Amino acid sequence: MTKPLLVAENISKYYDGRVACEKVNFELWPGEVLAIVGESGSGKTTLLKCLSMQIAPNAGRVLYSLRDGRTESLSDLSEAERRFLMRTDWGFVHQDPREGLRMGVSAGANVGERLMAVGERHYGRIRSTALDWLNRVEIAGDRIDESPRNYSGGMRQRLQIARNLVTAPRLVFMDEPTGGLDVSVQARLLDLLRGLVRTLGLSVVIVTHDLAVARLLSTRILVMQQGKVIETGLTDQVLEDPQAPYTQLLVSSVLQV
Structure with a gap:
């Protein structure tokens, strides 16, 4: 594409x-991973919710380049168009996977439901695709019929990722996807995410308080403090040579290299 996928104005x-x-202003290009970082209360999660239409901003607009080539303001889309966008072209990975999964149905059904939302009705193909995606996120195929209640926190997060990516979305929002996980589980999940993002060419907006996560996954970074963007740029550049005093403090106190 020769134009941004998403524009925040x-x-x-x-x-x-x-x-x-x-x-808050920025452009997100196809295949780009943008990390939004800052301490608790900096406004990063609120911004993510505005971008993903979970809440409406009081001012400004979000533009999105649809698959047919049109660029539309999300606020101008009909409710049906928004729902279709969220279950096909977008994914949202919650910090708590229970918010992004249906805990009362099997792992296979969690993935299959997303396929059915885009019109797939053949049971054999749905199950085969679900098995393929469980394998991609390193969940044993013989656990396809188990409830996510029987899964560990890390497995639930990987299942949530499979559920989101099975419809080949172009844009995925992630809200602290490694939060609450043990360090060893975090490392495994981050390695999985990095591989999937690169292989699938995803555009991602990820909120994290962990600068090490931002460094590993993102190409560009946006630093927030008290609701405002105080610094932005290429991730390596910002983390190696932060200009804003607040960013300097974050790097010196949080980032371990």
């Missing part, structure tokens, strides 16, 4: 007069 959100995020 002056995105602002306020709660009872308090700034959650304000005048």
Whole structure:
């Protein structure tokens, strides 16, 4: 593509007069991974929710390049168009996988439901594709009929990733995908994510407080403090030579290399 996949223009959100995020601008290009970083309360999760239409911004707009070549403001889409976009062209990986999975159905059904949302009705193909994706995210195929309740936290997160990616979305939002996991499980999940992102050519917006995660996964970084973007640029450049005092503090106190 010769144009951005997603454009944020002056995105602002306020709660009872308090700034959650304000005048955020950026472009996300096909195949690019953007990390939004900052301490708790910096506005990064609010921004992610505005970008993914979970909440409406008070000001600004989000433009998205649809598969047919049109670029539309998300606020101008009909409710049916938004729902279709979210179950086909987009994925959302929650920090708590229970928010992104149906815990009352099997692992295979969790993946299969997403396929059915895009029109697949052949049981054999659905099950075969689900098995393939469980294998891709390193879940044994003989556990396809088990409930996610029987899975560990790391396995649930990998299942959530499979559920999101099975429809070949072009854009995936990730909210602290390694949060709450043991260090060894985090490392395995990050390695899996990095491989899938590169292999599938995904565009990703990832929120994380962990600069090591941002360094490993992202090509570009956006640093937030008190709802405002205070620094942005190529990930390696920003982390190696931070300019804003707040970014310098984050790098010196958090990043371990």
